[in-house]
Amino acid sequence: MADLTDRFGTMVFSEEVMKDYLPKDIWKRLAATLEGGEPLDLDVANAVAHAMKVWAISKGATHYAHWFQPLSGITSEKHDSFLEPNHDGTAITKFTGKNLIQGEPDASSFPNGGLRATFEARGYTAWDPTSPAFIKDDVLCIPTAFCSYTGEALDKKTPLLRSMTALSRESKRVLALFGKTPKKVVPSVGDEQEYFLIKKDAYRKRKDLVITGRTLFGAAPCKGQELEEHYFGAIRPTVSAYMKDLDDELWALGIPAKTKHNEVAPCQHELAPVYGEVNEAIDQNLVMMEKMKLIASRHDLVCLLHEKPFEGINGSGKHNNWSLGTESENLLDPGDTPLDNLQFIVFLTAVIEAVDNYQELLRASVASAGNDHRLGANEAPPAIMSIFLGDQLTEVVEKIIDGKASVHATRGVLDLGADTLPKLMQDNTDRNRTSPFAFTGNKFEFRACGSEQNVSDSNLVLDAAVAKSLKSFADALEGTPEDKFQDAALEYCKKVLTDHQRILFSGDGYSDEWPIEAKKRGLANNKTTADALPAFVSDKAIALFEETGVLTKAEAQCRYDCKLEKYNKLMNIEATTMVREARRTYRPVITAYATKVAKGLETIRAAGAEAAMQCEQNTLNKLCNGITTINDSIKALDAVHQKAEALDGQEQANVYAHEVVPAMDTLRAAVDAMEEIVAADYWPVPTYDDILFYV
Numbered sequence: 001m002a003d004l005t006d007r008f009g010t011m012v013f014s015e016e017v018m019k020d021y022l023p024k025d026i027w028k029r030l031a032a033t034l035e036g037g038e039p040l041d042l043d044v045a046n047a048v049a050h051a052m053k054v055w056a057i058s059k060g061a062t063h064y065a066h067w068f069q070p071l072s073g074i075t076s077e078k079h080d081s082f083l084e085p086n087h088d089g090t091a092i093t094k095f096t097g098k099n100l101i102q103g104e105p106d107a108s109s110f111p112n113g114g115l116r117a118t119f120e121a122r123g124y125t126a127w128d129p130t131s132p133a134f135i136k137d138d139v140l141c142i143p144t145a146f147c148s149y150t151g152e153a154l155d156k157k158t159p160l161l162r163s164m165t166a167l168s169r170e171s172k173r174v175l176a177l178f179g180k181t182p183k184k185v186v187p188s189v190g191d192e193q194e195y196f197l198i199k200k201d202a203y204r205k206r207k208d209l210v211i212t213g214r215t216l217f218g219a220a221p222c223k224g225q226e227l228e229e230h231y232f233g234a235i236r237p238t239v240s241a242y243m244k245d246l247d248d249e250l251w252a253l254g255i256p257a258k259t260k261h262n263e264v265a266p267c268q269h270e271l272a273p274v275y276g277e278v279n280e281a282i283d284q285n286l287v288m289m290e291k292m293k294l295i296a297s298r299h300d301l302v303c304l305l306h307e308k309p310f311e312g313i314n315g316s317g318k319h320n321n322w323s324l325g326t327e328s329e330n331l332l333d334p335g336d337t338p339l340d341n342l343q344f345i346v347f348l349t350a351v352i353e354a355v356d357n358y359q360e361l362l363r364a365s366v367a368s369a370g371n372d373h374r375l376g377a378n379e380a381p382p383a384i385m386s387i388f389l390g391d392q393l394t395e396v397v398e399k400i401i402d403g404k405a406s407v408h409a410t411r412g413v414l415d416l417g418a419d420t421l422p423k424l425m426q427d428n429t430d431r432n433r434t435s436p437f438a439f440t441g442n443k444f445e446f447r448a449c450g451s452e453q454n455v456s457d458s459n460l461v462l463d464a465a466v467a468k469s470l471k472s473f474a475d476a477l478e479g480t481p482e483d484k485f486q487d488a489a490l491e492y493c494k495k496v497l498t499d500h501q502r503i504l505f506s507g508d509g510y511s512d513e514w515p516i517e518a519k520k521r522g523l524a525n526n527k528t529t530a531d532a533l534p535a536f537v538s539d540k541a542i543a544l545f546e547e548t549g550v551l552t553k554a555e556a557q558c559r560y561d562c563k564l565e566k567y568n569k570l571m572n573i574e575a576t577t578m579v580r581e582a583r584r585t586y587r588p589v590i591t592a593y594a595t596k597v598a599k600g601l602e603t604i605r606a607a608g609a610e611a612a613m614q615c616e617q618n619t620l621n622k623l624c625n626g627i628t629t630i631n632d633s634i635k636a637l638d639a640v641h642q643k644a645e646a647l648d649g650q651e652q653a654n655v656y657a658h659e660v661v662p663a664m665d666t667l668r669a670a671v672d673a674m675e676e677i678v679a680a681d682y683w684p685v686p687t688y689d690d691i692l693f694y695v
């Protein structure tokens with residue numbers, strides 16, 4: 001077996017491979033594009049395409065594909081063979097610079113929200129050279145952006161790249177004030193991917209799981225996660241074999257899979273890669289999710305990426321560990337020297353201001369039907385956005401607000417009563433699992449993101465919002481005389497921190513007091529996707545998107561429309577599945593069992609042993625009541641479902657969130673109550689106990 005390091009990145013057209021395959025001058029010109037955004041000319045593209053083709057074919061590839069992320073959030077690819085037939089019955093291989101740079105897929109079947117009417121059907125894909133090409137299933141996949149012919153972004157990647165540009169631009173302005181001139185500033189991200197693994201045969205027997213990705217019914221198991229024995233527990237052989245396969249494939253694809261472990265819920269696991277530049281990290285996360293599902297199938301398992309496959313136990317998040325850095329320093333690392341501390345405080349302040357100003361937009365960025373079930377319980381943060389800084393940093397911020405921090409008169413350094421900030425511990429124990437946005441030593445962990453989501457939206461909002469805060473700082477401080485800069489910077493931070501202190505919260509996000517307190521502080525609490533999404537197109541959000549150049553108004557509107565449409569469609573699918581299952585799967589079985597109990601009772605009564613049968617009579621009564629409740633609940637759900645389907649857009653979403661979901665909860669409760677009394681061999685589907693403990 002190849003050496004462990006030799007197995008890494010074998011299927012990636014990496015910088016190292018490029019250097020190997022490309023003539024020196026071509027590589028230099030390409031590197032200028034990668035680093036400085038120099039426009040790419042056709043000569044270079046032709047040479048790169050040729051090198052890519054030769055390399056890919058040497059690895060067994062037969063096709064190439066522009067690999068992109070339409071607004072559905074999942075990835076798309078159309079495979080074209082490298083082969084070109086000659087007229088004489090032979091063939092050559094061909095892949096040109098033009099093929100590399102641009103593709104022209106038919107865009108008409110991808111979601112494009114409100115822009116549909118004005119768009120031509122065609123769209124085009126454009127090579128993103130900042131994320132390396134890779135070979136997947138004998139296909140050379142080229143990461144691309146996806147736009148309409150009129151230039152509007154129709155994908156998740158384009159605005160993310162724009163937000164990176166904005167953030168780099170404004171960060172550089174701020175760093176210039178500290179006398180630093182990095183080439184670029186890049187947000188980096190490490191996404192912790194949580195998932196469930198269950199047996200394929202159990203999965204196939206659960207229509208709700210197959211169709212909606214989550215269980216719409218299911219009584220609480222006899223044992224849940226209360227014994228806390230699964231988290232970090234020894235990994236069972238079936239799961240371990242899966243994880244090894246997965247690691248191997250991810251490593252070959254250059255995905256730095258690092259940490260794997262059992263998560264809190266039975267059957268739940270996590271895989272965390274080493275962080276990387278956000279654009280590439282998200283591409284890799286999308287490939288990772290695809291591989292997780294495919295490889296599970298080879299092991300007779302199913303990987304569930306839904307945010308809440310099982311009610312009442314831990315859901316799955318994708319904690320987005322976000323930081324900002326130059327080629328030589330992490331700007332969210334408090335550092336050791338006082339001057340670094342002031343710079344750190346400026347960037348910290350910018351993040352605090354950004355999260356407070358755009359709390360509703362951040363909430364909207366993680367809004368989805370699945371995440372609605374997860375937020376607010378079982379170690380997932382509530383829907384209220386807030387920031388957890390930890391004790392030490394909270395104290396520092398309080399000192400700045402109280403005017404107890406100053407720039408040291410003679411030495412010109414930040415004075416907090418001590419020379420430096422305490423070196424903050426990157427210690428997991430200081431984490432607050434109920435916080436949506438927690439500082440963890442040298443980065444922020446955005447915990448509200450859901451496991452199934454493409455986190456481009458969350459990151460572009462975060463990048464844009466922080467870019468705006470930094471822009472305000474640079475606008476205010478540029479031109480300040482050098483000897484006054486530090487005092488002025490600290491004064492600026494003091495004001496901003498005072499204005500935005502309300503977003504800081506270190507307490508228990510699950511407590512009954514927090515929503516009340518949050519309301520007093522004026523923080524938003526958008527509990528459902530329907531409530532959260534309008535923030536995506538508020539005047540404030542549009543102004544941010546336009547000012548930072550991340551999205552035009554039309555592009556933002558189109559994203560809102562797509563998210564809304566997806567929510568409404570998913571809710572329709574869930575409500576339909578639920579009613580059908582209740583009618584066709586559960587009710588007949590409950591009725592059959594009630595009939596059996598009734599017949600048994602009759603027989604025993606005839607035999608004169610009535611007293612002993614009181615308990616069976618009680619069961620029969622419960623079953624009959626249950627059937628009535630189920631019938632009533634189906635009727636009630638049908639009615640609100642029809643009401644929702646008669647509407648569209650935001651109005652439809654509102655009815656789904658506030659009327660259909662509660663009706664679904666009622667129907668579920670009615671069926672689940674029967675699961676507890678119907679004889680096990682009658683029950684038509686595997687129960688939570690059957691599913692969660694047999695992998």
Ligand SMILES: NC(=O)CC[C@H](N)C(=O)O
Binds near residue numbers: 379447
């Ligand atoms: N241990 C953890 O961090 C659990 C997190 C939790 N699964 C979530 O939904 O976010």
